[in-house]
Structure formats: structure tokens, C-alpha cells
Amino acid sequence: MNTLSYGLLAFLAREPGSGYDVMLKIQPFWQAKHSQIYPLLAQMEENDLLTSYWIKQSEKPDKKIYSITDNGIRKLKEWMYMPLPDPVTRDELSMKTFCMWLTDRDNAIEIVETRKAYFTRRLESFNTKLQNVPEEKRAFGNREFYDYILIQKGIFNATAGQDWCNWVLGMLREQQAKESPIQPVQ
Template sequence: MALEHAILVSLSERAASGLDLTRRFDKSIGYFWTASHQQIYRTLSRMEKDGWVRSEVVAQQGRPDKKVYDVTAAGREELGRWLAAPTPAQPLRSELMVKFRAASYGDREQVLDLARAKLAEHRDLLALYEGIEQRDFPKPDGLAGRELDMYLVLRGGVRMEQFWIDWLTEYLDAHTRAHTKDER
């Protein structure tokens, strides 16, 4: 029930069409909340029916018309209500952890390869986030308000990737040690 609210947040930052939103959910806000264009169009329709957003058809030159959505007063009210409501605990769901736990029921070497692949993925993501951090927030000390919010969420992404890298490294090291011990 949170896609509506993620859309309200994104539209509060700036009015947008369905495709604009789709692109935002492919980066920026998409780093911590993903959605496909099908979901977005469907949800926008429902939100307009509910009066949380309104749309205006905008003609473009050399391109098809687009419907630009904007948050209404009712939408702003709903956003404020949701922001203050308690956030239910979102249990961790990690396919990788299930696989790691199950490694002894299959080919362990292939599971270790999966771990190495994930480690590379997370290193790439960390580099991406750190690049954004250095480009957009070179001096974080003076930040406040909306910019501070953006910065701190990005910091969450950086720390999250660092967590994966550290844990996967511990995992691979431990299994390497256990393996060499077997060999002796």
C-alpha cells in the first residue's frame, strides 16, 4: 500500500507524467522503491479517481501528448497522514540467505560462485552510490531540510551496500578457511 505514497512523494518534488515517473522509479527513488510502468499507470488512475492527484493533458511538439499529474490538497493531506503513521516492521526476505543455508544440499562450489557474483554486484552499486554522494553532496556538513533528507537516504544506500560487501566477504573467507582445512 506504499506505491501510492511513493508516487505522492515524487509528484510533490515535481509534477510528472506516467513515463517521467517510470524513469524516476528506474533511478533516484527507485534505489529504495521500485515499480514498473504498468503498476504506475494503474496506480495513477486509481489515485486520480480517489482525488489524490489531478492530471492535465499537455501537447508536445514532435511527440505524443502526455498527461502530467499533480498532487491535490487531498493528496497532500494523505501524504501527511501516512508520514505520521507507524511503519510496520518489514521482515527481511533474502533468497541469497536461503541458498547459503541450503548450500550443503547442492553443489557448494556453485553457491560460492553465486556469492562472488553478488559481491561484485554490490561493489558496483556501492561505487554508483558513492559517486552520487561525491557529486551531489561534496560538503554534507551544512545540509538541512529537503537536501539533508536526500543525503541521509543516500547514506543509507551506501551503508546497505557496505553491509552486503562486508558480510559476503566474511562468508567467502570463512568457507575458504574451512575448505583449506579439509585439504590438509
């Protein structure tokens, strides 16, 4: 049982769903391909943490719906008391930032703009998700409270990332303005 397995279990503890469903739900918080998820679900079914049945669909491929078992719920609860590992972040931008002195300013700006666009996309998607959590259910005591704070975790992070991009772009462009013959009108 690795962290991804527990993550899949966490989503299926809320409501039953197919491998495809949980893949889409887990994506924003844990990048995992279907080729990793499907075998894990099958393995968890063998270990009696999940059960499944097939839904026949016309005009679409059939679906295999997984539900969590009592055993699965118990395992999840136990996991909640296990030590929390540090987060792992692998961002090529950090490595590229460190050697931006080797490239031209236009390229540096393009790199940071690419990342800024990523954060904009992400914020849009998180904000859509937020709208699906009714405000009266965002308080402690509701199950949706934890949906709410998880989405906010994404928003806090993406906002910080976007702020950093804007701050860097400002400094890179400030320089460009100084060097250009015509000063832009304020």
C-alpha cells in the same frame, strides 16, 4: 492507498514528473514495475491527489506529467503519523545459504560472488546519486538533507551486504587454499 501509492506521492511532492520518471526514481528503494505504477497514478488522479497534463514530444513518445495537489500533500502529512510497519525483505540468498551444504564449494562461491557484484553495482549508483547532493545542503534544515540520509541508508545496507559477502568468500577460499597443493604467495 497502499505504501507504494504514498511512495509515488512522496516523489511527486518534490517535483512533478511522469510515471516513467517516478518509476526510475523509486526503483532503488521500492521495486515496482510500470504495470503497477501507471494504474495507481491514474487512480490517485481520480481521487484528487494528483493532476496531470500531456507533453507532446517529437521523436519520443508523449509524456503525461503528474503534479501533487493540496489534497495529496495533506494525505502525505497524515501518513507521516501512521505507525511504521517492519521492513519486508525477501532474499533467495538467505534460503540458498541455508542449504549450501548440499552443493559444491565452487557453486557456493559463485552464488556469493553474484551477490557481491550486485552490491558493487548498487554502491556505484548510490555514490553517483550522492555526488548530486551538494555538501553544503547535506545539513539538517535543507530539503536535500533527507535525500542525503536516504541515499546513505542504501549505502549502509549495501556496504554491510558486501562486507558479509567478502567475509564468507574469505572463509570459503581459505579452505580452498588449505586443500590446494601449491600455497599462493603472500
